[in-house]
Amino acid sequence: MVVRASAYADELVKTAKTVASPGRGILAMDESNATCGKRLASIGLENTEANRQAYRTLLVTPPGLGNYISGAILFEETSTSRLLMGRRLLTSLSSRVIVPGIKVDKGLVPLVGSNDESWCQGLDGLASREAAYYQQGARFAKWRTVVSIPNGPSELAVKEAAWGLARYAAISQDNGLVPIVEPESHVDGEHGIERTFEVAQKVWAETFFYMAQNNVMFEGILLKPSMVTPGAECKDRATPEEVASYTLKLLHRRIPPSVPGIMFLSGGQSVVEATLNLNAMNQAPNPWHVSFSYARALQNTCFKTWGGRPENVAAAQEALLLRAKANSLAQLGKYTS
Numbered sequence: 001m002v003v004r005a006s007a008y009a010d011e012l013v014k015t016a017k018t019v020a021s022p023g024r025g026i027l028a029m030d031e032s033n034a035t036c037g038k039r040l041a042s043i044g045l046e047n048t049e050a051n052r053q054a055y056r057t058l059l060v061t062p063p064g065l066g067n068y069i070s071g072a073i074l075f076e077e078t079s080t081s082r083l084l085m086g087r088r089l090l091t092s093l094s095s096r097v098i099v100p101g102i103k104v105d106k107g108l109v110p111l112v113g114s115n116d117e118s119w120c121q122g123l124d125g126l127a128s129r130e131a132a133y134y135q136q137g138a139r140f141a142k143w144r145t146v147v148s149i150p151n152g153p154s155e156l157a158v159k160e161a162a163w164g165l166a167r168y169a170a171i172s173q174d175n176g177l178v179p180i181v182e183p184e185s186h187v188d189g190e191h192g193i194e195r196t197f198e199v200a201q202k203v204w205a206e207t208f209f210y211m212a213q214n215n216v217m218f219e220g221i222l223l224k225p226s227m228v229t230p231g232a233e234c235k236d237r238a239t240p241e242e243v244a245s246y247t248l249k250l251l252h253r254r255i256p257p258s259v260p261g262i263m264f265l266s267g268g269q270s271v272v273e274a275t276l277n278l279n280a281m282n283q284a285p286n287p288w289h290v291s292f293s294y295a296r297a298l299q300n301t302c303f304k305t306w307g308g309r310p311e312n313v314a315a316a317q318e319a320l321l322l323r324a325k326a327n328s329l330a331q332l333g334k335y336t337s
């Protein structure tokens, strides 16, 4: 059997390497309109397109952002709207060497036949949507599915998550987009770090098994894993060194060195915790670029500083740059608090 390689193979490798470049990581700003609405409500603002756009514009326009940020994940509405300043957002990002990407999954729904677990929708029509995103200038995609530790995970939920990610990855590469592969392990639960490690091993083993079956080119993907931590309600907390040790052990056991970048999610860690844990993982050279793709850990202080007031935009952008720079240093293993 001869499998046709993606016509975009060289470009995929180049895109993945650009995103995984030293001292840089991803700004995840692909909150759905509903999630954005919750954040806006927390500062007393209505969930209107204008307010969402004001905030998203603030996030992508700080001068010098490209020194620390190599990619930005956008929500569909963001990629098709115009910036307040009137330039197309994707062009604006590309001009500052920030690769534009887009969330392409359609969210989680209950997985019938499981232990109250979920599965991720979005494969129908994915190829044509991705072809259009490529035309608009996007160069990578993101698909987030969730594996619940307290509710299982059941064999069925893991297989569904892994298969969905693999199909999405193959379709994305066929349309010129580098797939970010994200099976998030939710932090909810009382389980200890060993249990998280065990589940993560299983999830990544299956994900790579199905990605290989789907002829996904590993040099042209990026991963977005959860760090290996104890559950949020576990009374034994872990130090950054412990988190780094378990997480790197997981990566060495399951992730081929051909994968260019591991871009962690922050998953509800505090902003400082997320930076310290990343820094601890970069104390010795790794076979992959080990970096960040944070939403909350990059945005939280920025969002609070903004508070919906135009006069706070500059200070809010400073707050974002501060976290971006801290995580850039952590990617290089040089962060000191």
Ligand code: 13P
Residues within 6 Å of the ligand: 028, 029, 030, 073, 144, 182, 265, 266, 267, 268, 293, 294, 295, 296, 297
């Ligand atoms: P957090 O860093 O807030 O966990 O978000 C990750 C994510 O998947 C958004 O793209």
